[in-house]
Amino acid sequence: MEALPELEEGLVAPLDRDPSQPLLQKDRLTNATTGISHMAIVGADGSLIESLDYEVLESDLFKQDWRARTQCEVLQYVILKWTFAFLVGLFTGLVGIIINVAVENIAGAKLMYTAKLIYSNQLVLAFSLVTGCNVVLVLCSALLCVYLGPAAAGSGIPEVKAYLNGVDAPEILSPKTLFVKVLGSIGSVAGGLYVGKEGPLVHIGACIASLLGQGGSRKHHLTFSWLRLFKNDRDRRDLVTCGAAAGVAAAFRAPVGGVLFALEEAASWWRSSLLWRTFFTTAVVAVVLRLGSNWCRVGHCGLFGKGGLIMFDVSKGSSTYGFPELFAVMILGLSGGILGSLFNALNTRICIFYAKNFNLLILSRKGPAAKIFLACFVAVVTSVCCFGLPWLAPCRPCPQLTLPYECPTYDRSGNFKSFHCPTGQYNDLAGLVFTTNDDAIRNLFSTGTQKEYHYTSIIIFFVASYIMALLTYGIAVPSGLFIPVILCGATYGRLIGMLSTTMYDLKGLDEGVYAVLGAAAFLGGSMRMTVSLCVILLELTNNLSMLPLIMLVLLASKTVGDSFNMAIYNLHLKIKGFPILEAHPEPFMHQLTARDAVKSPLVKFSPVERVGNVMHILRTTKHSAFPVIEEPLSPKATFAGLVLRSHLLILLKKKDFYFTRSSSTMSCRKISSGEFAKPGSGKGLTIEDIEVTPEEEDMYVILHPIINASPYTVLDTMSLAKAYTLFRQLGLRHICVMPRKPEGEPILGILTRHDFMHDHLLSIHPHLRSSLLKDRSFLRQASSDRHP
């Protein structure tokens, strides 16, 4: 019964860490590719990453509970489930509208006043206004992010992916994070940064779902007893999946795309009944958005006009194309794949640079000044671009043709911006940089506007947006990645379109259609989604006839991108150090058996255990589950099952102790299973919460009612790859490794998420590094796919 001071499940104890020690030291678990610890701290107040557990616990207590459940409770559960799905959709839709309206008003006012100042030739004042507004907005956003909700920085999609993969980092779905994410993304988007509100909306949807499932704060007595049915990881995961889908649906007005995004990108586990519920949630979002935008269109929302709720109608783009056009599109797809994967590679390096030099590693609260400085610096650079770049482009006369677009416009939106030009002329670069990102994309996508842009302007804007997008994603503000990638891609696509329509005289496709395809190519090359991106783009542009072209481009760019590096969200998951389980085991895991991965000696309990022993073990280890062995001294010891640390703590807290060891004389006192329901993240008991007197330490506690008598087991001869499949597919937290031979211990050890981690396995089996190097070819993924 030795206590082991070993770490489990990617846990670190940051409070034990010497604060002067650099966070990025190369320890034995350092990530080989990024140089960042796989066990990076998420959250700064000493709370730790835990695994979620989707196993059905079959302890006596839960079995009784299940048998006692009435039809009425089941009905209550079903009603609640659908009510929650409805509420997630409703709230996410409303938040989406609020963010849109706020951004449109703030950024609109800013641009309008600046345009007026430029028109009256007060250039210094105009520049100061733009820069001042942007820095203040970004500063607010960064302050909130750094001091209140560090988990709200960045896109949020990696965090949601991690949660749905079974990683429960505290704060990532907390009310504080939600609050910061909403206000912060208004600030960063309205502040003119090259960021979007799409990733943050996914995170917001997930936060709303998680909070609904927890039923509000327990501290403030806002939780309800009938929510106990939802107090488990499975139901929370389902709700969060609905929330992620709702976020995409709200961001792009793409209900089907939202469902597919949740399925393809966000979720690690999927059930067909969930498809149905997610679909309902996104339908609710679609209705809310429709009602909201109708209400805004009649003038209730200030400056909110057609600019809000991005929806780029490209339905008029002609789509009669032949092989020359297809060739141009193919080139676009392939080069988009290269540029997209280059974006991933450069952004990863920049983020690591930021992390090392600005203490920006994930959610750590160290060096707030550096982080805030970095955010403000990026805001200033962005403002300089926004105001300075249009001066590089000469004024051009408005086209003579009668267009559906006004020329020039003095307003904040419109294709042909006047900027500083004399009457009848426009500045094409101002229409791209001196506007909101949504409007810039709309201008690039606009059809029937051949020769609106000139090569130099498009190339300048492409380089600027690519660099700014690279620099911006990684600073400490909520920052979505969809919009910058779409912006770069659309510019690049428009450039290719201009080349093919003017230089090679291909008239089949409109320049606006090329811009859409360029956006698809960059998205495919960077994010590597397929079906969901395709549907999102179709719903966004409202033109189904582009489907084959978009499919072609996505296939090309994803194939090219995959041969260089991983998808950007996966790279960021690695940088942030979340212990993610990929869909397939690494090939080298076929060479290890389950026995090779277990730790020994094992920490174990008897079914009736001394309170002092339990307290000692809980204090000195960090394991989250312990095997219970009957008659541990006899040669015929029997494995009785697993007990969870969280359940032990609750049992100790209840002080249900006995004076004698013999369990025949006493019956277990009334414990309701509701008390063992899982609390929200970071709200559980810790060993420090429990006070036991020396007299109580000599008493006994009966573990029987909380023993999970049938955990999932594997034989010790099973290859680790096969055990990984079991672990990953069923979403487990613990697998018991049983000996094939009946001699010796009845259980050899417990496998957890940590034991399947790549770096951990290589550190305890260094001889595998050579075989790993062999695998590091482009065939690696293919061969791991081969052995699912």
Next chain:
Amino acid sequence: MEALPELEEGLVAPLDRDPSQPLLQKDRLTNATTGISHMAIVGADGSLIESLDYEVLESDLFKQDWRARTQCEVLQYVILKWTFAFLVGLFTGLVGIIINVAVENIAGAKLMYTAKLIYSNQLVLAFSLVTGCNVVLVLCSALLCVYLGPAAAGSGIPEVKAYLNGVDAPEILSPKTLFVKVLGSIGSVAGGLYVGKEGPLVHIGACIASLLGQGGSRKHHLTFSWLRLFKNDRDRRDLVTCGAAAGVAAAFRAPVGGVLFALEEAASWWRSSLLWRTFFTTAVVAVVLRLGSNWCRVGHCGLFGKGGLIMFDVSKGSSTYGFPELFAVMILGLSGGILGSLFNALNTRICIFYAKNFNLLILSRKGPAAKIFLACFVAVVTSVCCFGLPWLAPCRPCPQLTLPYECPTYDRSGNFKSFHCPTGQYNDLAGLVFTTNDDAIRNLFSTGTQKEYHYTSIIIFFVASYIMALLTYGIAVPSGLFIPVILCGATYGRLIGMLSTTMYDLKGLDEGVYAVLGAAAFLGGSMRMTVSLCVILLELTNNLSMLPLIMLVLLASKTVGDSFNMAIYNLHLKIKGFPILEAHPEPFMHQLTARDAVKSPLVKFSPVERVGNVMHILRTTKHSAFPVIEEPLSPKATFAGLVLRSHLLILLKKKDFYFTRSSSTMSCRKISSGEFAKPGSGKGLTIEDIEVTPEEEDMYVILHPIINASPYTVLDTMSLAKAYTLFRQLGLRHICVMPRKPEGEPILGILTRHDFMHDHLLSIHPHLRSSLLKDRSFLRQASSDRHP
């Protein structure tokens, strides 16, 4: 080592059955709801249903093979995988075009000549022509179906679903079935029956995929050695999933819808890498269809015009709607759900009636005459409808407005058919019944044709098509269900649309849009898909602005339908007796443990076994796997692993026998793992293929190299529901039940698919029937969902 003559995995030995005995006798495994044996024979020549196995076998032989695999072989595998995905798309697309062209030409010629005869008032001749053509076409189809490929009858989607759920019934994906399905669906669709070619195309896609993976017939030496990498159930499953998606893509020109159909309806297991490959396959289909239809449009395909390759353009339907329209749409969705589920209920009863009275039970070859008679009878009734119904509608003058449609038309297609009417008049009912189903749907969906149809005509056609669809799905011809359901739904929707536009004066939505929504309501009410139906309908009608309405209707109709009965394909799976594993275990399985379900005594082997023993056990049992126990006589017997029957048979066939038992003196002779690769369905060795002399019977065979040393195991105390989750999620064929207490046998038994079957469990635990009755409420599904 007693042999058990028990059945396993839903197997029956049809050759042992007394032929005079009725097939539908109520035995202990009779399906409670349909009165049909759960173990119905699939295929009539004595071949049996088997389970597929997606477990990675970790025997010495396969491990060696995996280690010896070179980078080159892995590259070969990756290239082959994508080549196959490409070929599946290419062939399915081509077959789709061929079927379309054939149907359009045959049905077109038939209708054209009949129209000419009617115009020249030779009515008897016209009627004889229609009826004669239809009967001959349907007769050919039925003859092929009954005598050559009984597995080709019906839609084929249940069979594909069953295969992807892990049920390997012989013939369902064989070359014969493919041949019959292609010719048969041309016959039945061109023969004017109320059937579609969509379900058959899904089946055709799956057959093509399965045949490609098997690499042609081994009998005719058409298989290639490098295909051995694909000779396992996992890769075949992936290919068949691609095939199913390609089928839908080819049927509806809906590539994204095809992927979603495969995901939502067809597949039971899904991997994200498969999404990507399926998407590629359907993209290929889309390109093939586009090229094909462009080639046909310039006149290379005879009568094939805009009628072929269904694509109902409803993009002009106005979609400005308010609450009154939404109310009408909601009514449409709810009543569509009722009528759709009524369709399921009635069709199930009719199919059971057919099965009992026309010996039509699934694929049995009994009573061919009765089946063929039934098919011809339905063909005659359909012809009477087609020719007779238009006489019930009076001739009406063509509308005065200038329409985009000609009026009247004498051709085979067009909205306003002349039929027998004088010049300037048209028969509205003829435009629906005296045409192909595709054209009828196009006419119903057509926008801007208010008041084209009259109430009586629409009501007559609705009743006729509903009854004919009910009667037709179940006869022995390939018959898709999508088109008849869309036809009924569109008629119903048009009726509701006419009521709301004329009686309540709601002008927001076009009658054609109501028809599309009606089709959605019936599809949702009958097939219960959500996202995939939504996307298919959007791609079919090319109008994204209908998305919220279609979502609303699908949500309403699925909810209503689910409260009455199961989806129609699931009902047909039940009727056909496929032992399907649903996504969730039945609630009563929580009351049983794994120990309650295992059979005893166990049939087992030693690692070195007498050949005579092996032969005896293989002859007298039907088990597909046997546990191997080391030292079976000592008290410390050890479980060594599982051997598969198929591997034992191959080992015996190789005659790798030894004279002594002691394995230390001999090394295993060279056996290559390629010989143990899984053959195509129904092509494996049987015990009858193996001849052993009496001398050989006394020799020994070494099982070591083929023992799977790490099968998945569960403790005997685990509830059956939890074991079911493991079995279903990982796609297993065998789970070993291990004792928790180390005394006694080292393994208690093996759980197979059969042991999880509802009816089997109830037959051995009759006391659970009462608890089951309690569960049979509408909450049943919800509560099983509760405990995944």
